[in-house]
Amino acid sequence: MIKKIFYSVFCLFLISATPVLANNADLFTYDEEVINAEFAELNELENYIEQNEGITLTQLKLQNIPMVKNISADPYSPFGTDYAFDDPLFGIPGFFWGCFGWLFGVIAVYILTDGNQQETKMSVVGCILTTLVFGGGAWGWGWF
Amino acid sequence: MTKLIVIYILIIVLPKHGFGQSFFRVKADFSIKSKSADGTGSLTMGTAYYDINTGKIIFKNHFPEKETWILTDTLIIKITNDKVTEKKTTPALTKMSIFHLFLCGDLPNYGLKNSLYSLDNVEKDQGLVISTWKPPEAFSEVIGKILISNKEKKLHGMIFYNAKDTIISKQFFKKYQSIQGLEFPTEVVQILYLNNKESYQVTTYKNIVVNDTNENNMYDHPVPEY
Numbered sequence: 001m002i003k004k005i006f007y008s009v010f011c012l013f014l015i016s017a018t019p020v021l022a023n024n025a026d027l028f029t030y031d032e033e034v035i036n037a038e039f040a041e042l043n044e045l046e047n048y049i050e051q052n053e054g055i056t057l058t059q060l061k062l063q064n065i066p067m068v069k070n071i072s073a074d075p076y077s078p079f080g081t082d083y084a085f086d087d088p089l090f091g092i093p094g095f096f097w098g099c100f101g102w103l104f105g106v107i108a109v110y111i112l113t114d115g116n117q118q119e120t121k122m123s124v125v126g127c128i129l130t131t132l133v134f135g136g137g138a139w140g141w142g143w144f
Numbered sequence: 145m146t147k148l149i150v151i152y153i154l155i156i157v158l159p160k161h162g163f164g165q166s167f168f169r170v171k172a173d174f175s176i177k178s179k180s181a182d183g184t185g186s187l188t189m190g191t192a193y194y195d196i197n198t199g200k201i202i203f204k205n206h207f208p209e210k211e212t213w214i215l216t217d218t219l220i221i222k223i224t225n226d227k228v229t230e231k232k233t234t235p236a237l238t239k240m241s242i243f244h245l246f247l248c249g250d251l252p253n254y255g256l257k258n259s260l261y262s263l264d265n266v267e268k269d270q271g272l273v274i275s276t277w278k279p280p281e282a283f284s285e286v287i288g289k290i291l292i293s294n295k296e297k298k299l300h301g302m303i304f305y306n307a308k309d310t311i312i313s314k315q316f317f318k319k320y321q322s323i324q325g326l327e328f329p330t331e332v333v334q335i336l337y338l339n340n341k342e343s344y345q346v347t348t349y350k351n352i353v354v355n356d357t358n359e360n361n362m363y364d365h366p367v368p369e370y
Binding site: 023024025027028030035038041042043045046049053055056057070072074125126128 | 279333346
């Protein structure tokens, strides 16, 4: 009888413990082998460039080196991110409308640009970033 | 009396000159490798310079092409063959860069401690200290929470959520190198989740130099006329 009770309690413990096992620490993992496999070719290219200092992608493509077959000529660049923009409203980028006008700036950008998603998005980013970095004092011109 | 003078000097002078060292510059060779979900790869290599006083990050790239990027608090400028070939407006990303956070000693919490994100929860699990940071209530419908894990007081990983509580990105900070008492992660692995597909980016740093007093022209790179 005692064994049965112990067994039942143990099973209950296991069942109740299951959700705890799937906790936040498990989220901070990734498959390193997948990453290593994905980057094997790029690592090889990186080593090649280090050994041939000064060589550019254009030169490698001209030499028809197989290593650069799947390499994009348009690499990572901050110019291609959502955080770089041009074509501003009244010459003032949406980001600054959000920065200084806070929610009113965001609304103004949305209305005056006929709902231009990029500009409105940047004004939201400006609004958020300013608030995050400078706190409440950033609203308006308080931090100048 | 001599002893008293020595003790006085130790108390007054040492904290200022011995422990009060400030860090204002960092330089590192970098490589950014990325692999998109469609299998296309890209590689960018060069040297990065950051000076906390000028607030500029200079990327002097030698691959894929020889060009220089200057990131200021409002602009990103591309220079090719000593001419500005691209110029765009940007928010103050330099303050959120790994270089700035490293020099300020804010890397363990990725600067969130001094932001309007608020600490919601802290837990210890499997050798990690995991803190949950939530955005201000006013922005909770636009941006999501951020989880930060620390291992041995160093930033280990970050998980970014969208407002719908779905993971959009993970970052892992690895292979720390101690430079003048500061810890710099020489490898950053980023996984982006978009449309149920994963893309990867690995950034590596080496030859890290702190408070370099040479190459002043690089740390305060002039911006040519556009």
